Amino acid sequence: MLKINRENLKTSHQLIWFIIDFLMLGLLIINLAFIIFDSIYNFTGVQNLLAEHAPLVKELYHPIHENFLFYDLIFVSIFLTEFVVRWGYAIKAKVYDRWYFYPFIHWYDIIGCIPVGSFRFLRVLRVISIIYRLHQYKVIDVTQTRAFQFFNFYYEAFMEELSDRIVIKVLSGAQDEIRMGSPLFERIQNDILYPRRDMLSDWVSQRVADAAREGYIPNRGALRSYLETRVDNALKQNLELSRLKYLPVVGPTIQETLEEAVGDIVANVIHQILEDLASASNHAFIEDIVNVFLPSPENEEENDVHNEALINLIVEVLEAVKSQVRVKHWRSELT
Template sequence: MSDPATPHKKGYRATRHDTAAWKLFLVYDIFMMFIIIVNLVCLCANAFLISNFAAWFFDQIHLTSVLTYYKTDLHPWVIKTESWFITFLVFELLIRWLISIIHKHHRRWFFFPFIHWYEVLAIIPYLRFLRLIRAAIIGYRLHELGYQVIPESIKNKILFYYNVVMEELSDRVVITVIDGIRHELNTSSSHKKIIHNLVDHHRDLFAKAVAELLQESLATELKVQQRYIADNVGEIVKKAIEDTPQLTQLLRLIPIAGSMIENQIQSIGQHLGENITLGLIEPLTQGTVQQPNAIYHLVSEKVSNLNIENQTLEELVESAVYESLESLRKQVKIKQWQLVLDKNDQAKE
């Protein structure tokens, strides 16, 4: 049953765990979990004992009298107690529904049977196994409250096998979807349009990524190498002036001051090359990864708006799509539960 709650506000209910009503509900939950488990154990035992296999088995161990006693004296009581238990579940469900209406546990009075659908269906004899869901929910709630209902080792095993089942189911679904996409791309005449739409849909994101990469890598490296590049350009300009024979010959015609003027021109050219290089590099080093500068924005927009109506580029995009699907398929096929088993086995060794 639901925990008793204090008056709610804006649809939320605060539950106090120190009240007598809450403790009463806690005892009731434990009682319900116990009788559900006992009921299901009795029904499973009854199903076995009235089966043909049980008749053969007891005949083999020469205890047919015990089986006969069960069928004549105990089996009718099992059927009768099951009828009583179903009647109890019906009244118990109706009472809890009435309590939920009085305390407004749900937004609408008729939500209760839909939220507790497994309890409604569990009343039907052929769907008795759904009673396990309620027992499991009660056990989980008690576990959340700090009560160790299920031993840790058993709980871990249950969670492990639950994860195995869910992983196998999800893997089959994902692999089927991936194979369907690949088949559609291979057989459909419109697969190029699909790929183009995929590229067009991600152009803005691609432009943003390119701008951030340029800012993070190119701008950072330019800032580090800025002085080195400027010095090299200055040396190149100086070397170019030295290797200009017409200028050297002209300056040598000037007596005495010719060589001095030549040195000054080389020095000026070197500094001019350095300053021009620094001036060209400086705008490329500005900005941050979060806000790349305007130049990188412009470059990224031009790159992202490239026309992919090109055979080589189309093949590149198709190859990237197919390899992405194959990589995803390989990753999905990896059995995580097997890795957990291997890890546990290694830990035991």
């Protein structure tokens, strides 16, 4: 049900124009209903049906039908008068830059007033324009009507289906071109990724540093204990090291000292690696890794080695995008 916001209507500075809009909207609906009924009445079969089952209706309406143009011109004269009044107001208020812009912008009002054939049905555009204007000024809210929600749902579903098919078709074409060695791959690698190699290095370096800082440093003690335990167990299972305990006097001492030293060395090496990754000093290391994946375009032989992996990566990324595009969001609204 279309509700009128009376507060916005009263507080608006265009109250008189909104009242005219409502009057014109009512006249347009009556006029369009009149045109539709007369178009149906124009069929001989309909006239015979009325003559048989509702002769009074035929007797009353038939003179109107014969003078349909006259009655329609009454509506047209009202519509044209309203059009001229609005045009004059637009000139006085300087709504548009030029005085003659109004009829060009509101062309549907003029064409709809032509009392010939299908031009009459263009008055529907004027109905739409009035409803849109009232909705724009929040006098009415079209979005809350069942008719709007019904048509908008199927419009959105249609547009989603159409756009999904187009996007999937485009992405599938891009995948095929990349697999066949299209210049698209070289453009992605040489014109997009390679010029941004420093930016990628900075971004990856920062992400690695954040991950190491947040994941390792708070758990440094637990990780050290875990590493020492694992190294100790590994050394005890080593056959050559276990033979040291059979050395007279100093064997068990050497074995224990060696186990502690190896465990401490491994823990310190891992600790230093993660400390470096958590600091800005990891940038050179990350940059070397990025350079391996994105070598200079001049190194053609080196590029050929990595092209296949990069192609597969891009194809899989596009496939993931296609999978997401295939999700039908409009179906979830039906449940």
